[in-house]
Every structure is written in C-alpha cells, then in structure tokens.
Amino acid sequence: MSEPPFSVIHLRDGTLGKLVRLYHEVTSTNDLARTLAANNAPEGTTVVSEKQTTGRGRNGRPWFSPPGGLWASIILRPTDDGNIPLVPIACGVAAAKAIIDVADVKIGLKWPNDLCVRQRKLGGILVERSYTESTTGALIVGIGINVRNKSSDLPPDLATTAISLRDLGKDVDPLHLLREILGEMEIRYEPVGSRKTSDLLDEWRKLSSTLGRKVVVKSNRGSYCGIAVDIDSTGALMIERSDNSIVAVSSTEALEAKTDGIL
Ligand code: BTN
Secondary structure, three states: OOOOOOOEOOOOOOOOOOEEEEEEEEEEEEHHHHHHHHOOOOOOOOOEEEEOOOOEOOOEEEEEEEEOOOEEEEEEOEEEOHHHHHHHHHHHHHHHHHHHHHHOOOOEEEEEEEEEEEEEEEEEEEEEEEEEOOOEEEEEEEEOOOOOOHHOOHHHHHOOOHHHOOOOOOOOOHHHHHHHHHHHHHHHOOEEEOOHHHHHHHHHHHHHHHOOEEEEEEEEEEEEEEEEEEOOOOOOOEOOOOOOOOEEOOOEEEEEEOOOOEE
16 A cells, blocks of 8 residues: 555545545655555545656656646546546546636647646646556546646746746645536536536537647657647547548547647
8 A cells, every 4th residue: 555645635525535635745646546546445536745756747758746736646437438538538628617717817728638828838637547456447637737836947848838827926725726626527527427428528629729720649650730620529639631631539549749839
C-alpha cells in the first residue's frame, strides 16, 4: 500500500470527492491513484498533492508541478467499456466549466482536452487505464491546472506557452476548484456510461478552440493535416484534408496535435 496521506477529507457528497487523500509531495498523483485502485479503493477516490516530483503529461512528456497548482487524480470504474474514449472529453468539459464558473475566465478546449486561455496552456488531463489481476480495470483521471503557481516559475520553454490563474489576476483555492470540477464531472460521467452523449459532444464543440482551424495531428499511422471540422461520437477529431477526404483521429492514437495559431 502507498504511503499515508497527511489528511483525508470529505470534499463533497456524491461519488466523486467523497474521499480525498491529501499529500505534500508525491512522484505523480496518477501513480498513487493507480496503487489505490489496485487495492480496491472505491470509485471517486481522489489523490491530491501540493507538488509532484515526476508529474507526467500526455505522450510521456514531463509535467512540472510546483506548489500552488492543482495536481489531482481521480479513480473511475466505468462499467461500459464502449464509451471510455469519451471520458477524457467529459473531464475536459467539466474542468473548463468549473474554471469558467470559479474564476470567470474564457477557456478554450484544444482537442482533445487541453485547457487554454489566451492561446496558452492553463491545464491538461491525462487519463490512464489501470488493469490488475485482482480488480476490474479502473481509469485514472489526472488533472493538472496552474492555479496559484506563476508560469514565470516554470522552465523557460513553458514559461512562454503556459499560463496560471494567478497570472490572470485570479486568486483561487485549488481545493475549491477541485470540488467544482468533481461536481461537473459527476454530471457528465453518468451520461457517458449510459451512452447519452450528444449533449456532452455539443458542450465540447461550444468550448472548442480547435474546430474550424488548421491542424496537424501526428499519430503512429502518420501525420494528418487539414481543417478540424468536428468530433465524432467517440471523441475522435475529424479532419478535412485538401482533397476533401475526411480522416478521424482518436485521442488515444494522437501523439501530437498542433492547431494553427494556438500553442
Ligand atoms: C497534459 O499533458 O496535458 C496532461 C497533464 C496532466 C497532469 C496531471 S497533474 C496530476 C496528474 N499526475 C500526473 O503525473 N499527471 C496528471
């Protein structure tokens, strides 16, 4: 079992956030959540750390996680495998809605779920699947948001592409933001399980900063260039190429997604 938290709090009623384990420092909250999931921690168990020593982003990139940010991982136990690809979309929309409500900033979702403000990255979501022999598979939803940390304290390459709520003049308590995110997640997670997903996809479309723009998406299948025209019912990005053909690229196969004019 993992090291003990310095505190366990009840952040909200409902499944998500009933049990929140708080740490001062961890390697990655996703690592801890994975260990807890393997030890049968219930759905909704959440791990939060003030800092991470080896936080990770999508596609193996490091994720710098100094004190002041929101670094959290939530254990989900979806019963319907079919809609798992939509979980990252649901979490991205939930985080965007919560940030808009709490901090009153305009968020753009860069496909699949980068949280952007003024064309800079405020946060991101890393969903990992966890299988063990003793339990049914769990999903670990890792959420990283620059809240009270300053982007100027990040390494030089990130200092110009990242942004924090503090940089935007917003003083937000990371745990308060987490509570709101979990509430928004709970609303959107249930419909994903029962396959009622059209409202979620519409919400994503409205928040998207990718649709209508020129994109280049790299995947193991190759590199796709064109205009992002929509997402399909699985959350895959639909790209219209110069020959008018449409290709759909799923977020799980995308290694890199660049949007013209954004990051
Ligand atoms: C991305 O690349 O955009 C995803 C970033 C996800 C970072 C969060 S911070 C909490 C959790 N623990 C990690 O190691 N990563 C995620």
